Amino acid sequence: MTDQHEGFDPVIIGFTCNWCSYRAADLAGMARIKYPPNVRLIRLMCSGRLDPTFALQALAGGADGVLITGCHPGECHYLEQNYKAMRRFQLLRRTLQQMGVEPERVRLVWASAAEGQQLADAIAEMVEEVRVLGPLSWRGQGNGGKLLRPEAEEAAEVGA
Amino acid sequence: MIDHANAPGPDGAAKERIGVYVCHCGSNIAGTVDVAEVREWAEQRLAPDGVVVARDYKFMCSSLGQELIEKDIKEQGLTRVVVAACSPHLHEQTFRTACQRANLNPYLCELASIREQVSWVHSDKDAATAKSKAVLCGAVQRVAHNEPLEPLRVPIHPATLVVGGGIAGIQAALELADAGHPVYLVERQPSIGGHMAQFDKTFPTLDCSACILTPRMVSVGTHPHITLLTWSEVEKVDGYVGNFTATIRKKARFINTDLCTGCGICQEKCPKRVIDKEYEAGLGYRKAVYTPFPQAVPKYPVIDEPNCTYFIKGKCKACEKFCPTDAIDFNQEDELVTIEVGNIVLATGYDLFDARRVSQYGHGRLANVFTSLEFERMTNASGPTNGKIVLRDGRTTPTSVGIIHCVGSRDRNYNNYCSSICCMQSLKFAHLVKERAGATVYNFYIDMRTTQKDYDEFYQKVLEEGTLFIRGKVAEVTDAARQPGEEGKLIIQAEDTLAGKQRRIPVDMVILSAALEPRHDAKAVGKTFGISCSVNGFFIEKHPKLDPVATMTEGVFIAGCASGPKDIPATVSQGAAAAARVLGRISQGEIELEPVRATIEEAKCSGCRICNDLCPFNAITFIEERMVTEINPALCQGCGTCVAACPAGAISGSGFSNEQILSQIDGLLMLNVEHAAAPAGV
Numbered sequence: 001m002t003d004q005h006e007g008f009d010p011v012i013i014g015f016t017c018n019w020c021s022y023r024a025a026d027l028a029g030m031a032r033i034k035y036p037p038n039v040r041l042i043r044l045m046c047s048g049r050l051d052p053t054f055a056l057q058a059l060a061g062g063a064d065g066v067l068i069t070g071c072h073p074g075e076c077h078y079l080e081q082n083y084k085a086m087r088r089f090q091l092l093r094r095t096l097q098q099m100g101v102e103p104e105r106v107r108l109v110w111a112s113a114a115e116g117q118q119l120a121d122a123i124a125e126m127v128e129e130v131r132v133l134g135p136l137s138w139r140g141q142g143n144g145g146k147l148l149r150p151e152a153e154e155a156a157e158v159g160a
Numbered sequence: 161m162i163d164h165a166n167a168p169g170p171d172g173a174a175k176e177r178i179g180v181y182v183c184h185c186g187s188n189i190a191g192t193v194d195v196a197e198v199r200e201w202a203e204q205r206l207a208p209d210g211v212v213v214a215r216d217y218k219f220m221c222s223s224l225g226q227e228l229i230e231k232d233i234k235e236q237g238l239t240r241v242v243v244a245a246c247s248p249h250l251h252e253q254t255f256r257t258a259c260q261r262a263n264l265n266p267y268l269c270e271l272a273s274i275r276e277q278v279s280w281v282h283s284d285k286d287a288a289t290a291k292s293k294a295v296l297c298g299a300v301q302r303v304a305h306n307e308p309l310e311p312l313r314v315p316i317h318p319a320t321l322v323v324g325g326g327i328a329g330i331q332a333a334l335e336l337a338d339a340g341h342p343v344y345l346v347e348r349q350p351s352i353g354g355h356m357a358q359f360d361k362t363f364p365t366l367d368c369s370a371c372i373l374t375p376r377m378v379s380v381g382t383h384p385h386i387t388l389l390t391w392s393e394v395e396k397v398d399g400y401v402g403n404f405t406a407t408i409r410k411k412a413r414f415i416n417t418d419l420c421t422g423c424g425i426c427q428e429k430c431p432k433r434v435i436d437k438e439y440e441a442g443l444g445y446r447k448a449v450y451t452p453f454p455q456a457v458p459k460y461p462v463i464d465e466p467n468c469t470y471f472i473k474g475k476c477k478a479c480e481k482f483c484p485t486d487a488i489d490f491n492q493e494d495e496l497v498t499i500e501v502g503n504i505v506l507a508t509g510y511d512l513f514d515a516r517r518v519s520q521y522g523h524g525r526l527a528n529v530f531t532s533l534e535f536e537r538m539t540n541a542s543g544p545t546n547g548k549i550v551l552r553d554g555r556t557t558p559t560s561v562g563i564i565h566c567v568g569s570r571d572r573n574y575n576n577y578c579s580s581i582c583c584m585q586s587l588k589f590a591h592l593v594k595e596r597a598g599a600t601v602y603n604f605y606i607d608m609r610t611t612q613k614d615y616d617e618f619y620q621k622v623l624e625e626g627t628l629f630i631r632g633k634v635a636e637v638t639d640a641a642r643q644p645g646e647e648g649k650l651i652i653q654a655e656d657t658l659a660g661k662q663r664r665i666p667v668d669m670v671i672l673s674a675a676l677e678p679r680h681d682a683k684a685v686g687k688t689f690g691i692s693c694s695v696n697g698f699f700i701e702k703h704p705k706l707d708p709v710a711t712m713t714e715g716v717f718i719a720g721c722a723s724g725p726k727d728i729p730a731t732v733s734q735g736a737a738a739a740a741r742v743l744g745r746i747s748q749g750e751i752e753l754e755p756v757r758a759t760i761e762e763a764k765c766s767g768c769r770i771c772n773d774l775c776p777f778n779a780i781t782f783i784e785e786r787m788v789t790e791i792n793p794a795l796c797q798g799c800g801t802c803v804a805a806c807p808a809g810a811i812s813g814s815g816f817s818n819e820q821i822l823s824q825i826d827g828l829l830m831l832n833v834e835h836a837a838a839p840a841g842v
Contacts, residue, residue: 011829019712022249026249028281029280033281035281037281037291040294041273041277045798045799045816046801048801049804049813050804051803054822057826062831063825075694075700077692078712079687
């Protein structure tokens with residue numbers, strides 16, 4: 001914790017895939033491996049399901065960081081969809097940078113179902129890194145937490 | 161206040177009536193999380209979101225806990241259920257079934273994992289309680305958007321495609337065919353039999369491989385329910401569980417199998433001798449027209465096009481001249497066959513590690529260094545030396561033999577895994593060398609792994625026979641003599657870890673127990689069938705312990721060495737197990753699939769085709785006439801990659817819709833409970 005952000009406790013939204021990283025989180029639990037309580041996980045079927053909007057929505061809604069996790073490259077249960085997640089992750093980081101948000105707030109971690117310890121370590125590391133970055137406080141600017149959806153809806157309105 | 165689907169309507173009541181159940185799990189959760197506080201908080205703060213009942217209970221998964229939920233559904237008219245308990249991988253099915261019993265669609269139930277993700281991984285009670293509220297809040301927000309789903313039912317075609325005619329494929333095919341169902345057995349080589357057909361003796365009983373295998377091969381060849389397609393490969397697989405369409409390339413044999421009697425005169429008369437790199441492992445010869453071995457099934461030979469004199473020079477046709485039934489047909493072409501099957505068993509086996517890669521062991525450079533497969537052929541009574549153990553010159557019997565275990569396996573330079581069969585195979589070699597050549601035998605091993613039935617007894621027997629065991633990794637095999645007695649010998653330089661010293665042992669012959677590796681084209685084959693390979697290249701099973709012959713692709717099963725190195729008993733068991741799984745499907749007649757699927761709203765689809773290349777299961781097709789994309793629900797595996805990619809928002813994923821996930825995000829951030837007392841960074 002830096003002096004600058006004293007008392008700051010980050011909130012991180014984590015996305016997991018049903019087959020590897022969610023099971024890694026389960027394993028961390030079963031093995032009673034401790035990690036900071038700052039992360040809250042969402043289960044997707046695959047990291048390929050991760051619409052970058054989800055990450056932006058989380059950051060806009062008050063999260064200080066977003067953790068994206070999935071099966072290791074080559075081990076995706078849907079063959080190769082984690083590669084698509086990898087591509088989107090790179091684009092997402094670039095987009096965030098252009099928006100003036102530190103790209104380190106979004107992190108991609110591969111964790112197999114056997115890697116409970118590695119996932120816990122990655123979470124702990126990320127929490128500390130985001131703690132140093134300080135609060136994002138995107139929320140409250142613009143239209144508070146609804147930064148993206150109205151636009152997305154508008155875009156969807158535009159004829160097919 | 162953030163808007164959500166479950167906002168109170170004009171009458172002030174939320175649309176959905178949600179029940180929240182917080183489990184103590186004995187002290188597993190209650191020890192770290194203030195369960196009563198979480199329940200009370202949900203009851204008060206989540207009431208505007210539709211929570212009408214919130215209860216906590218010692219063990220929600222017990223029958224009493226489940227009854228609590230069922231009773232509330234019936235009496236309180238709940239339309240959604242959230243259970244804050246353990247991981248959904250443990251009890252999602254339990255609570256879904258409970259809901260179903262109370263006539264609530266099972267997919268309207270959500271689990272919030274506050275055990276694996278909270279109480280077991282955090283120690284601070286306040287922080288854990290606060291996080292439990294957030295996790296629960298996320299689930300409540302999400303469940304309001306859950307939709308009732310029905311499992312997909314698809315009929316199962318009774319025929320099965322078995323790929324690979326080794327012992328695993330043979331076993332699977334016979335089990336299925338004996339049960340009365342049609343089987344297509346596809347084999348790449350001219351004959352079925354696989355690696356087992358190359359062996360002489362099988363450990364630990366030392367019964368003759370051909371004696372136990374060939375009757376099975378004959379049964380396959382004559383079985384009324386088995387269609388045997390050898391010298392064939394599967395090119396393409398379309399469809400989904402229950403309804404696959406496979407396109408198989410029958411390579412040209414240049415033999416009319418309707419006329420051929422398998423008399424073998426063509427092989428006798430063919431003037432072209434070719435080194436047999438497949439069946440004889442390079443130790444022997446075959447002709448350009450050949451059956452790999454005399455007991456081959458089917459009995460029809462093939463003409464080896466790249467080596468046949470007629471195909472090279474345009475003349476010869478000796479086989480045609482002498483064939484008594486005019487069965488030779490030089491104009492034959494590849495044929496594509498399309499078959500319909502309900503299930504697929506992949507039993508594609510293994511490739512032997514190329515021992516030349518371990519250059520310090522000298523295979524390919526030092527004449528008397530043999531691989532395990534070469535030695536198998538040498539000991540085989542019908543092999544190139546008629547079962548005599550001799551050096552590469554074909555005459556000299558060795559007086560000392562070194563057998564090196566773990567060549568290419570348990571070695572971080574090549575493969576980390578244990579090849580499982582090498583210890584027993586090397587012990588078998590030691591016994592055969594002793595028995596037939598009377599030579600001194602040295603076995604160089606890392607660890608001795610003799611774990612199956614009667615294996616260790618075999619090891620004891622080989623020990624008693626006087627084979628010498630040196631525990632340590634071999635550094636080098638060389639022909640450079642340094643000491644008297646080493647001239648003209650192969651010297652094995654090894655560390656003896658038990659004696660704690662380096663040793664140089666001169667021998668006449670070295671046998672390398674090479675690793676079992678994935679097929680060189682396993683990845684491409686996996687792609688054809690829609691299954692994946694693990695880091696080491698073998699096919700991944702659905703679950704390594706509890707579902708070892710199923711894959712993540714419904715209707716595609718794996719057996720034998722295709723999923724990892726195995727001995728013959730394990731391979732046979734897997735062949736039978738895969739058949740049992742298929743038989744279960746066939747006797748059910750239809751199968752229920754998880755309704756987690758992507759669907760396209762046609763009116764929204766712009767026909768941009770961005771999603772078209774994203775699906776590895778070929779579930780997405782573009783309809784040219786209407787300029788829109790369609791998703792085949794039975795092919796879709798529900799990963800959701802296309803949902804995330806659709807720029808028009810036309811694709812939605814049932815069970816994991818945008819609304820569900822976005823609401824869960826809002827819920828986890830507690831945007832719906834403004835100004836909540838919030839420790840831990842809320």
